[in-house]
Amino acid sequence: MHRLLLTAAGNKLSRLAAEDLLWRPHGEVSSVETTLGPRLEGIGDVPPLYTDFVRLAATVFFVDRTVLRPRMLRRSLDVEVAVHEPVLWEPHSARLGAVLGLLSGDEWTLSFRRRREPRRGTINALDPADVSLLFSGGADSMCGALLARDEGLAALLVSHFDWRNIGGQQTDALEAYEQRLGQRPANIRWRFARRGTQVGSGVAFPNETSRRTRSLLFMAFGGAVGAVTKTDLWIAENGFTSLNPPLSPQSLGALSTRTTHPSFIAGLRETLADVGLDLPVVNRFADMTKGQVFTEATKSLDKTTASEVLSATHSCGKPQRLRGHAPDAQCGVCLGCLVRRGAFIAAGIPDQTVYLEETLSGSARAHWLSDERLSAYRALQERLAVGFGDDDVLGLGLADDADLDGALQLIREGLLELAAVQVS
Numbered sequence: 001m002h003r004l005l006l007t008a009a010g011n012k013l014s015r016l017a018a019e020d021l022l023w024r025p026h027g028e029v030s031s032v033e034t035t036l037g038p039r040l041e042g043i044g045d046v047p048p049l050y051t052d053f054v055r056l057a058a059t060v061f062f063v064d065r066t067v068l069r070p071r072m073l074r075r076s077l078d079v080e081v082a083v084h085e086p087v088l089w090e091p092h093s094a095r096l097g098a099v100l101g102l103l104s105g106d107e108w109t110l111s112f113r114r115r116r117e118p119r120r121g122t123i124n125a126l127d128p129a130d131v132s133l134l135f136s137g138g139a140d141s142m143c144g145a146l147l148a149r150d151e152g153l154a155a156l157l158v159s160h161f162d163w164r165n166i167g168g169q170q171t172d173a174l175e176a177y178e179q180r181l182g183q184r185p186a187n188i189r190w191r192f193a194r195r196g197t198q199v200g201s202g203v204a205f206p207n208e209t210s211r212r213t214r215s216l217l218f219m220a221f222g223g224a225v226g227a228v229t230k231t232d233l234w235i236a237e238n239g240f241t242s243l244n245p246p247l248s249p250q251s252l253g254a255l256s257t258r259t260t261h262p263s264f265i266a267g268l269r270e271t272l273a274d275v276g277l278d279l280p281v282v283n284r285f286a287d288m289t290k291g292q293v294f295t296e297a298t299k300s301l302d303k304t305t306a307s308e309v310l311s312a313t314h315s316c317g318k319p320q321r322l323r324g325h326a327p328d329a330q331c332g333v334c335l336g337c338l339v340r341r342g343a344f345i346a347a348g349i350p351d352q353t354v355y356l357e358e359t360l361s362g363s364a365r366a367h368w369l370s371d372e373r374l375s376a377y378r379a380l381q382e383r384l385a386v387g388f389g390d391d392d393v394l395g396l397g398l399a400d401d402a403d404l405d406g407a408l409q410l411i412r413e414g415l416l417e418l419a420a421v422q423v424s
Contacts, residue, residue, distance in 0.1 A: 002066070003080045004059040006038055006115050013200025021062045022199060023055075025118055029200070032062070033193045038082075041121045043188060044228035049277040050220075052083040056096075056110075057213075057220035058192060064104060064213040065162075065194055068206050075106040086112035092275055099267040102397070103258055104212040127186050129156035132226045133234040134218050135187065137170035139313040139340055143297035144236025144284060145177065145185055146309070150300050156186045156229060158222040160214075162193040168327065169314040176312030180305045190221055209320065215259035219268070223279045235260055235283040238290040240414030241339060242283060243396055243407060245388060248379035262286065263397050287406065289414040290339050291346025303349060311352035315340040321373065325356060332357030333369070333423060335376045342417035357423055377423050384419055388412050 002019045013029065016022060024030040025037035040046040040054060059081050067075055083089055089096075089112040097108035131148055135141045135157035148155035157174075161167040167189065178184035197204050219233070226233045237260040244258065258264050260283060272279050285293045298306035316322065317336035322329050330337050332355030344351035360368055393408045 001078045001080055002059065002063045004055055004062075004082045004115075006082050006118050008200065016198050016201045016203070018066060018198055018203045018205050020198065021059055021194075023058065025121060031195055031199055032058075033195060034191055036190050036192070037121060038118060039120050040224055041123045043124065043190075043225055044126050045123050046224045047227050048084040049088070049275065050224040050227045052081075052085075052089065053272065053277060053279075054217075054220045054224050055083060056081045056089075057217040060100060060108075060213050061192070061211075061217045062194055065208055065211060066205050068208050069210055073105055076109075077106055078109045078111075080111045080113055082115040083112050084114065084117075086114050088275055092271055095267075095271045095274075099264065099271055100213070100216070102261070102264050102267060103216060126188065126225065126229055127156065128154070129186065129229050129231050130154045131234055132156050132158050132222055132229060132231045133236065134222050135159045135170065136218070137166065137173045137313060138315050139310050139343070140236045140238055140241070140285060140290065140293055142173055142177070142236075142310060142313045143293050144234055146297040146301070147236070147284060148234070149181070149185075150297075154186070155234075156188065156225065156231070158218075158225050158233075159187060159189040160218050160221050161189065161191055162211075162214075163319070164191075165319065165327065166314075167191060172328065173313045176309050180309050188225060192217065212259065216268075219279070219281060223277075223281070226280065233279065233281040235265075235281060236285055236293075237283055238288055238293045238339075238343075238414075239283075239286045239410050240289045240417075241336075242286060243398075243411060245392055245396060245411045246379075247335070247376065247383045258397075261397070262402070263399055266399060287410065289346070289410065289417055290343035291417045292413075294343050294347035294349055298347070298349065306347075307350040307352055310344070310349060318373075321356070326354060329354045329356055329359070331355065331373070333373055333377050338376060338380065338418055338421050339414070341421045342414075342419075345420045346417045374423070377421075380418055380421075383415065388415060 005020055005022045008022050022031040023038045026035050036042045040051050059079055063077055063079055093110040097110050100108040130153040133144050133155045145155055159170050174184055194205060222233045242260040269279050315336045316330035316334060318331050318334040321331045330353055388411050393404050
């Protein structure tokens with residue numbers, strides 16, 4: 001059983017296990033490195049249910065990062081979350097577990113318990129905004145910021161990161177926006193990173209790197225910000241990536257991430273609504289390929305500006321491949337990079353991104369570009385040979401009333417963008 005704890009005084013610290021998440025206010029001993037306390041005072045007077053949602057998401061993310069994924073991928077995970085009103089959450093625990101299973105491919109069993117609340121600190125105030133936008137530092141989220149600008153909306157960019165290099169990437173993207181467009185959007189960022197060892201007991205945490213539940217934590221944080229600012233929450237993710245059709249015809253559904261899949265978002269919203277929590281989240285780019293997103297979001301910009309702003313973003317899904325290389329490098333051959341490269345080509349925007357696949361040469365390139373690193377590109381070649389058909393759409397797990405013809409057209413258009421990327 002993995003537990004979220006809000007207090008652990010005295011000798012209780014020495015008994016903390018790797019299964020325990022102790023989240024204390026900033027400046028106190030805690031299992032996580034974060035400037036935000038469990039009562040979320042740092043982002044304002046957050047309603048209790050939204051605080052509970054953030055605690056649930058933080059616990060799920062902690063467990064996802066701590067329990068190693070077996071070769072067969074699926075894990076059985078028992079989680080107890082500290083909330084204000086367990087009676088509101090318990091009747092929906094099974095449905096919430098099913099939604100989490102859709103997201104991570106695991107079996108989740110959730111329970112809820114009221115625990116003594118830590119003291120409340122100073123409540124901060126957020127600047128007024130027209131919309132809250134999840135901003136990862138990736139190209140799609142930058143396009144969301146550009147779209148809000150075009151529509152005359154004051155956007156509050158909401159960012160989360162655990163690894164410090166991701167925070168640096170977000171900063172680089174915002175600096176490029178400011179340099180080219182003359183104004184920096186308002187941005188609130190939250191670091192939530194698990195420590196290497198447990199406080200008090202010193203027990204080492206196992207390290208699982210897949211991080212499939214990061215989007216839940218992202219949305220929970222954004223939802224809390226939206227509840228304070230009374231704004232809708234935008235997700236900016238192209239529809240091809242959201243649907244994430246397997247490139248290899250042999251791929252299992254559990255191998256495909258569903259971080260912004262429409263069925264996950266719909267299931268989450270419906271279940272939270274029954275708890276009593278409104279999550280007004282919408283994906284503005286759900287029916288577009290990434291190339292179409294680039295075109296739509298940069299229609300008021302010249303090509304040079306569009307190139308510099310989008311090239312400053314980061315889309316690589318394999319950050320472990322970048323160690324020892326330039327901090328702005330991206331691998332160029334993971335699925336995230338391939339979709340990104342195809343989008344620049346489709347939109348006719350010069351791509352100034354540093355891709356290791358293009359910049360390395362000779363024996364260094366041959367050594368780095370291993371068979372495992374080429375797996376996504378080779379799966380793409382398999383898919384290009386057979387294309388996408390009706391059976392592939394049926395395997396996407398869409399709702400019964402979904403537009404299946406539209407989904408098929410979308411993933412075919414996304415595949416055409418990928419076909420333009422060449423790796424020798």
